[in-house]
């Protein structure tokens with residue numbers, strides 16, 4: 152190592168990043184990876200979250216300790232019952248109904264007191280004082296904590312730059328869009344301010360622009376905190392969305408550092424199998440089965456951590472999978488600990504019929520490992536950004552079935568811009584993952600499932616082109632995270648920014 156690199160390494164060791172994630176799997180998981188990447192570059196890291204969430208990532212906590220990474224995991228008490236949330240409701244995937252989402256988000260600021268108490272009791276002989284706070288953008292109250300500590304604060308953003316830009320423009324052009332939505336009969340119109348013309352529809356707009364005044368008030372606090380942040384870390388890579396990355400930087404006027412795909416954080420099989428939480432299936436049996444399948448033949452069906460489908464939709468999807476004749480792994484969250492009525496009995500019969508050709512995982516799946524298995528060629532996804540990136544990293548094409556929030560705009564990136572996916576054509580967003588009383592029982596029929604899977608897994612020249620593009624992006628994603636790659640540099644630039652701001 153050169154003396155310059157030595158010098159740099161020892162300076163990084165003097166840094167202490169304080170990480171405050173949003174307690175939702177799609178936000179926790181990439182931030183855990185970010186914590187480990189920062190620590191692997193030599194910085195001290197404190198990862199602060201609630202007891203339940205720490206228990207879920209015990210494998211990571213043990214792994215970090217065993218490898219002597221300088222990370223501390225700190226428990227913050229979250230008083231769920233005081234704010235009308237069920238006991239232990241410490242993660243978005245435990246929120247039982249859509250009307251409890253806002254109380255959950257508003258309660259996040261109650262983490263401030265335990266965090267500040269922890270900071271007051273730090274033993275500075277053992278661990279340097281925090282030099283930078285990195286918080287999920289939804290943890291807006293951290294702006295005051297960083298201000299009191301007089302340290303820079305960086306926002307960590309889960310979604311793509313394409314979504315962040317569209318979200319910003321939709322909110323900026325709110326009045327114009329509302330007028331256009333009133334006037335147009337086709338339901339599609341141009342979003343102003345994008346680097347090239349993109350048509351968006353009413354549903355994409357309403358999935359991010361909620362009219363509820365209490366929600367708008369909460370989002371306003373998020374926006375204000377974001378404006379005062381020093382910079383933004385994005386779980387994406389420049390080569391995936393160069394125009395949107397650049398435009399997002401221009402529109403916000405902020406330093407934006409790409410640091411993803413964070414799922415490429417290198418770790419052993421067992422640790423990766425427990426990513427987010429422990430797998431609900433015997434991994435040995437699952438991977439033995441996958442090893443027996445033809446390369447690129449298996450479809451993974453998974454809707455992330457929060458989405459729950461109606462029982463009618465689940466069964467319809469199951470019939471479609473059965474009729475497609477395709478081997479599959481289907482991750483079902485609606486049975487097991489959170490039963491949707493009548494599904495379990497149906498599922499047992501279904502499993503008998505598809506024995507040998509399909510596997511149902513009830514609960515949590517080792518998703519990144521499944522996607523990266525050579526047998527897997529297609530992914531039925533809700534278009535959560537982590538799942539999207541994980542499919543890109545694996546070079547797997549997607550069948551897109553968005554449910555809410557950023558997922559509709561991510562779908563557009565996957566299908567229309569990157570051209571690595573086939574849409575089911577779902578239009579209506581719901582309010583949240585579960586408990587939307589107005590939800591239509593069946594949005595995608597068994598026939599549509601069958602048709603989309605045929606197109607995705609076969610599809611002639613069009614299908615081959617799609618698969619080729621997916622493999623090309625996979626290479627670019629991997630290169631971005633290698634030493635010297637664009638996201639590797641992005642993280643280094645963020646570290647340098649903190650070093651320089653301390654010198655000032």
Ligand code: UDP
Pocket residue numbers: 175176177178180426427453454455456457458482514515516517518519534535536537538539541
């Ligand atoms: N995930 C997993 N197993 C599951 C469900 C989800 O490992 O059974 C992981 C998935 O790999 C991704 C994250 O949970 O890293 C979900 O994030 P995403 O942004 O895709 O969706 P969200 O859960 O936020 O809707």
